[in-house]
């Protein structure tokens with residue numbers, strides 16, 4: 001039987017559940033674990049940003065049938081030039097962060113849908129609820145994060161022209177965009 005993930009809105013009470021969260025050791029992977037594990041007083045952590053953005057940043061934990069914490073997903077809002085760089089900015093939904101614990105990557109192995117697919121479908125489902133935004137879902141990804149780029153492409157995201165330059169590490173993050181109207185309808189939503 002398919003292992004359908006249960007989603008739980010993230011809050012400070014759940015901080016203990018993410019203490020051991022681990023999603024890889026690469027430079028672009030470690031900040032994803034640090035973000036969800038950060039306490040409410042840690043600037044730029046999940047709980048800090050959720051409070052700062054007053055409901056405009058939603059975060060969920062995803063738990064499998066065995067009760068194990070598989071990953072987390074986050075949905076926020078931004079303004080992007082669309083459909084071209086010469087057009088004005090429009091309000092859209094964005095995925096600031098999404099991560100699956102390393103031991104669950106590529107899982108379930110033999111019984112689809114994969115956890116990555118389920119979590120991205122969940123974000124599409126939630127983004128569609130925001131009628132105040134254009135039906136677009138965007139994200140930035142480290143150019144060397146092949147695994148994530150492949151998972152996004154499998155979910156029908158396409159590369160977009162926007163670039164985000166991180167002054168601290170000098171990395172130019174590439175953007176991807178999904179037109180929600182064209183995205184396949186959600187299969188599972190519990």
Ligand SMILES: CC(C)(COP(=O)(O)OP(=O)(O)OC[C@H]1O[C@@H](n2cnc3c(N)ncnc32)[C@H](O)[C@@H]1OP(=O)(O)O)[C@@H](O)C(=O)NCCC(=O)NCCS
Pocket residue numbers: 023024028029032097098099100101104105106107114115116117140141142145146147148150151154
């Ligand atoms: C990104 C993430 C959520 C994807 O989840 P996942 O379970 O690893 O994804 P999947 O296994 O379903 O899909 C990844 C695909 O990349 C492939 N892949 C993995 N490593 C690869 C590599 N080095 N080169 C090419 N393809 C690769 C996998 O085989 C799979 O392809 P397939 O569907 O053809 O088998 C997860 O890897 C993760 O949490 N990474 C760390 C945090 C992170 O980077 N988050 C994204 C921030 S933008």
